[in-house]
Amino acid sequence: MSSRVCLYAMPMLVVSAAHAQPAMPRITVNTTPPGARVYVDGKDKGLACQSGPSCKPRMAKGTHRLLLELDGYKPLEETINVTGPQALTFALQPAPARLEIKNLATNPSARGGEIFVDGKLAGSVPAEIEVPSGKHMIEVRRPGYQPHAETVEVKGGETHPVFVALAAEDKAAPSVGALMVTSELAGAEVIVDEQPRGPAPLLVEGLPPGDHVVEIRPKAPNYQPWRRSVRVVAGQQAAAYATFTANPPPPPAPPPVLVQATPAWPVAFVPASPDNAYVVTLPNGQSCATPCSLNVPAGGQVLSVSGPGSNNFREPVAIPTVPAQVTVQHFTGGRLAGGIIMTMLGIPMLAVGAVYIADPASLPRDILPNSYEGAAAIGAIVGLHGLGLTIGGIVAMATTKGNRAEVQALGPIGPRLAARGSWSPIIALSPDRSAGMVGVRGGF
Numbered sequence: 343m344s345s346r347v348c349l350y351a352m353p354m355l356v357v358s359a360a361h362a363q364p365a366m367p368r369i370t371v372n373t374t375p376p377g378a379r380v381y382v383d384g385k386d387k388g389l390a391c392q393s394g395p396s397c398k399p400r401m402a403k404g405t406h407r408l409l410l411e412l413d414g415y416k417p418l419e420e421t422i423n424v425t426g427p428q429a430l431t432f433a434l435q436p437a438p439a440r441l442e443i444k445n446l447a448t449n450p451s452a453r454g455g456e457i458f459v460d461g462k463l464a465g466s467v468p469a470e471i472e473v474p475s476g477k478h479m480i481e482v483r484r485p486g487y488q489p490h491a492e493t494v495e496v497k498g499g500e501t502h503p504v505f506v507a508l509a510a511e512d513k514a515a516p517s518v519g520a521l522m523v524t525s526e527l528a529g530a531e532v533i534v535d536e537q538p539r540g541p542a543p544l545l546v547e548g549l550p551p552g553d554h555v556v557e558i559r560p561k562a563p564n565y566q567p568w569r570r571s572v573r574v575v576a577g578q579q580a581a582a583y584a585t586f587t588a589n590p591p592p593p594p595a596p597p598p599v600l601v602q603a604t605p606a607w608p609v610a611f612v613p614a615s616p617d618n619a620y621v622v623t624l625p626n627g628q629s630c631a632t633p634c635s636l637n638v639p640a641g642g643q644v645l646s647v648s649g650p651g652s653n654n655f656r657e658p659v660a661i662p663t664v665p666a667q668v669t670v671q672h673f674t675g676g677r678l679a680g681g682i683i684m685t686m687l688g689i690p691m692l693a694v695g696a697v698y699i700a701d702p703a704s705l706p707r708d709i710l711p712n713s714y715e716g717a718a719a720i721g722a723i724v725g726l727h728g729l730g731l732t733i734g735g736i737v738a739m740a741t742t743k744g745n746r747a748e749v750q751a752l753g754p755i756g757p758r759l760a761a762r763g764s765w766s767p768i769i770a771l772s773p774d775r776s777a778g779m780v781g782v783r784g785g786f
Contacts, residue, residue: 516577
């Protein structure tokens with residue numbers, strides 16, 4: 343009986359132990375670029391997953407070693423401390439390419455020759471050289487042999503073998519040389535000494551010894567041309583490798599300048615006298631013949647007024663932010679001249695009349711009346727005429743008008759009326775043209 347109890351109790355203990363053990367947290371592993379092989383605590387434990395959103399291996403809390411591998415990129419090994427679920431992102435660095443340059447087993451002519459990669463001395467044959475991924479121009483030079491040049495393209499993490507065999511120099515002294523032109527952008531146009539030669543890569547032969555101007559123009563318009571002076575040696579092959587610089591981006595266009603329009607208000611222009619008519623001109627070129635109305639921006643304006651008589655003048659006015667009326671009047675030179683003449687005639691006549699009244703005997707003998715009463719009457723008539731002329735002249739001079747433009751605000755348009763739909767202001771003149779009225783008209 344006791345043995346049966348033990349047999350039943352053992353599975354229960356195992357299940358209880360399994361429930362008692364805490365679940366290991368998941369760790370999300372991302373890489374840039376994604377797809378790297380992820381190993382946890384060594385390759386001997388096998389591939390955990392490939393990096394990305396679905397790569398979530400379980401790891402016990404504590405320290406672990408991650409190994410990330412992706413073709414074309416350098417392996418990355420990191421130590422992480424797991425305390426709970428977390429997401430990790432790692433940036434992978436491109437692996438350098440390698441050029442393995444060596445001579446043929448059956449032809450050791452290249453052994454010991456100088457290696458130039460993209461025009462720079464990089465070692466001697468044999469050698470393994472690290473280079474960035476992409477196209478590269480390889481040259482091998484050795485005294486007594488003709489130079490060897492070729493272009494190779496390698497990928498990151500790749501080792502590319504290059505076997506070189508050199509040809510012995512011709513005993514006869516050469517008189518010309520050659521130029522191997524390559525470019526990082528395929529199809530770029532090669533121009534040597536201002537003469538087009540064709541697209542790169544290109545071998546230009548038959549060049550006389552000396553310096554030659556080499557220009558390589560890429561097809562893409564956003565790159566600057568490559569231009570150098572290259573020396574060619576008789577019997578040898580020089581090399582030119584073009585790398586290009588992108589044109590700087592154009593400066594950003596300046597933001598548009600928003601100009602806020604000044605609101606205009608209806609303004610009536612009326613003459614102070616109904617007998618006069620004027621032409622009123624605004625600084626913005628608007629004009630009209632009084633009586634008339636224009637929409638005028640609020641603020642200071644200088645009116646140009648022209649018309650009959652001596653009324654050509656300019657007058658500054660301040661237009662309010664409500665409909666307004668501008669009354670225009672001009673200088674009445676005729677009234678002033680008439681007042682002066684009347685005063686000049688009236689004062690002597692008044693003086694003569696006063697003298698005749700005071701001393702009738704002073705009258706000329708041919709008009710002297712028979713009695714003193716008659717003489718006094720003549721003096722009174724002359725004096726009254728002189729007095730009338732004098733008073734009329736003074737009044738005429740006192741009432742002479744000057745040039746002016748008077749602004750009168752006609753009151754604002756109520757917001758209730760303005761909100762009822764489309765409307766347009768109307769300014770109507772009173773019958774005597776001395777004042778105006780403002781109203782509205784529109785579709786409601």
